[in-house]
Amino acid sequence: MTMVVHIGRTALDMIQEMGRMLIFVLSSFAWLLRPPARLYQILKQLHFIGYKSTFVVVLTAAFTGMVLGLQGYYTLRKFGSEAVLGSAVALSMIRELGPVLAALMVTARAGSAMTAEIGIMRITEQIDAMDTMAINPLQYLIAPKLVAGLIGVPLLVAIFDVVGIYGGYVVGVDLLGVNPGSYWSSIESAVEWKDVYGGILKSISFGLIVSWICCYKGFYTKQSAEGLGTATTEAVVLSSVLILVWDYFLTSVLL
Amino acid sequence: MIKLVGVEKTLGGQPVLRGIDLEIPKGKLTAIIGRSGEGKSVLLKHMIGLLQPDRGEVWVDGIEISRLKGRELNEVRKRFAMLFQGAALFDSLTVFENVAFPLREKLRLKGPDVTRRVEEKLEQVGLAGMGHKFPAELSGGMKKRAGLARALVMEPEIILFDEPTTGLDPLMAKTIHDLIVAMQQKFGFTAVMVSHEIPEVFGISDWVAMLKDGKIVAMALSPDFQRIADPEIREFISVGGTVPLIGAAPRS
Numbered sequence: 001m002t003m004v005v006h007i008g009r010t011a012l013d014m015i016q017e018m019g020r021m022l023i024f025v026l027s028s029f030a031w032l033l034r035p036p037a038r039l040y041q042i043l044k045q046l047h048f049i050g051y052k053s054t055f056v057v058v059l060t061a062a063f064t065g066m067v068l069g070l071q072g073y074y075t076l077r078k079f080g081s082e083a084v085l086g087s088a089v090a091l092s093m094i095r096e097l098g099p100v101l102a103a104l105m106v107t108a109r110a111g112s113a114m115t116a117e118i119g120i121m122r123i124t125e126q127i128d129a130m131d132t133m134a135i136n137p138l139q140y141l142i143a144p145k146l147v148a149g150l151i152g153v154p155l156l157v158a159i160f161d162v163v164g165i166y167g168g169y170v171v172g173v174d175l176l177g178v179n180p181g182s183y184w185s186s187i188e189s190a191v192e193w194k195d196v197y198g199g200i201l202k203s204i205s206f207g208l209i210v211s212w213i214c215c216y217k218g219f220y221t222k223q224s225a226e227g228l229g230t231a232t233t234e235a236v237v238l239s240s241v242l243i244l245v246w247d248y249f250l251t252s253v254l255l
Numbered sequence: 256m257i258k259l260v261g262v263e264k265t266l267g268g269q270p271v272l273r274g275i276d277l278e279i280p281k282g283k284l285t286a287i288i289g290r291s292g293e294g295k296s297v298l299l300k301h302m303i304g305l306l307q308p309d310r311g312e313v314w315v316d317g318i319e320i321s322r323l324k325g326r327e328l329n330e331v332r333k334r335f336a337m338l339f340q341g342a343a344l345f346d347s348l349t350v351f352e353n354v355a356f357p358l359r360e361k362l363r364l365k366g367p368d369v370t371r372r373v374e375e376k377l378e379q380v381g382l383a384g385m386g387h388k389f390p391a392e393l394s395g396g397m398k399k400r401a402g403l404a405r406a407l408v409m410e411p412e413i414i415l416f417d418e419p420t421t422g423l424d425p426l427m428a429k430t431i432h433d434l435i436v437a438m439q440q441k442f443g444f445t446a447v448m449v450s451h452e453i454p455e456v457f458g459i460s461d462w463v464a465m466l467k468d469g470k471i472v473a474m475a476l477s478p479d480f481q482r483i484a485d486p487e488i489r490e491f492i493s494v495g496g497t498v499p500l501i502g503a504a505p506r507s
Contacts, residue, residue, distance in 0.1 A: 036360075036363065120346075121345075124341055124343060124346075125339045125340070125341060125343040126343050126344075126345055126346070128300075128305055128337075128339065128343065129337070129339060129343035129345075131305055131332070132303055132305065132332060132335060132336065132337040132415075133332070133336075133356070133357045133360070133361060133409070134329035134330075134332040134333050134361060135357070135360050135361060136325075136329070140360065
């Protein structure tokens with residue numbers, strides 16, 4: 001009986017938490033539509049999530065592309081198909097690795113920082129202070145971060161894809177001797193609009209997942225240093241897992 | 256006038272407020288005293304709608320605010336300001352930007368209007384020329400002053416003070432108390448102050464209310480409060496030295 005009660009209570013808690021998360025994100029978007037427009041805040045967050053993540057995204061993309069070039073070359077050579085290395089690298093990048101890895105890097109760099117920042121504001125009553133000034137924290141603090149995630153992550157993914165493809169080119173063409181013409185022409189013939197469209201769709205949804213989960217966890221941080229640590233860990237883990245789970249579902253629909 | 260009727264609140268399974276009935280007189284400084292953990296800050300947060308009661312009502316000048324949300328609650332909050340225990344300054348903004356924050360974000364003021372009003376308030380709290388500093392660079396007393404300047408800048412009708420002198424040395428605590436009294440007398444706002452500072456609290460407040468076991472057990476004008484005969488209240492206020500403990504032997 002105790003077991004059943006425990007399972008029931010856990011299930012109810014989970015449903016309640018999911019409901020609260022949904023209300024959180026919907027309210028934030030609803031506040032976004034109300035005046036005043038928080039353009040400066042959005043740009044500031046875009047700078048933080050997007051611009052400041054560029055270096056780590058470029059670095060990750062370059063090495064991911066290079067290792068893909070390396071692995072792809074030796075695999076394709078077994079079938080005498082080195083010429084299609086470009087399409088193998090580009091399709092992997094655009095469809096999967098670009099959106100997933102860029103979103104995971106943004107989670108690690110910007111997402112955790114968002115949770116910590118909002119969590120500290122919660123613990124030190126800065127969010128309450130905003131409330132007492134009749135300034136809605138969802139509008140001032142959360143909505144700009146959600147918008148920045150929605151815009152910033154797709155842009156970073158685009159950079160990731162381009163850098164990754166060039167990474168594959170450096171290894172495949174410059175180091176291993178694949179014909180540059182066939183590298184680019186295989187990309188041109190293999191990559192279709194629906195691949196790019198799928199990648200963009202994924203990156204937008206991943207951007208929302210990262211900013212949503214990380215803001216939510218920070219906003220409801222428990223009032224202690226331990227609570228803040230737990231919130232940050234939960235935000236990163238949950239965002240990362242959700243990105244991978246959502247990636248599977250989206251891929252199965254898009255293919 | 257703020258009026259609480261039968262306010263009850265349970266937090267984390269523990270009943271904190273067990274039926275608060277309290278009227279805060281308009282234009283006066285009312286202190287709420289009580290032991291740590293009695294729920295004084297929780298009570299204060301009910302007055303401004305940061306917490307909603309499980310049962311009971313909170314009235315602000317004829318408006319029942321405990322069930323208000325969104326825009327309606329914000330309308331009521333425009334009349335309030337609150338000085339938090341840790342000052343709750345936005346740590347990514349300078350002192351000037353902190354004080355200017357409600358002017359810029361709420362009133363949408365810009366340029367010289369903001370500068371004039373912010374500098375005036377900073378001067379009134381003794382922080383003239385400190386506007387460029389970040390909260391992390393300030394001492395505890397300076398943070399409280401900056402918080403007070405931010406509370407005053409919107410010229411609210413009601414200011415709530417949540418233990419404004421916690422963590423300060425006695426001299427700085429007195430300075431903050433004097434500042435609060437001076438500002439209250441100058442601007443005539445209604446002030447509600449949660450405090451542990453006994454006996455100082457009797458010297459600065461018009462009214463004193465005591466919270467015990469989740470209820471207001473006594474409320475009186477400050478001089479009258481010190482004459483209350485109830486032994487539990489006398490014991491509490493005597494700790495601060497106002498009333499000598501009967502039979503207490505001096506330390507050898």
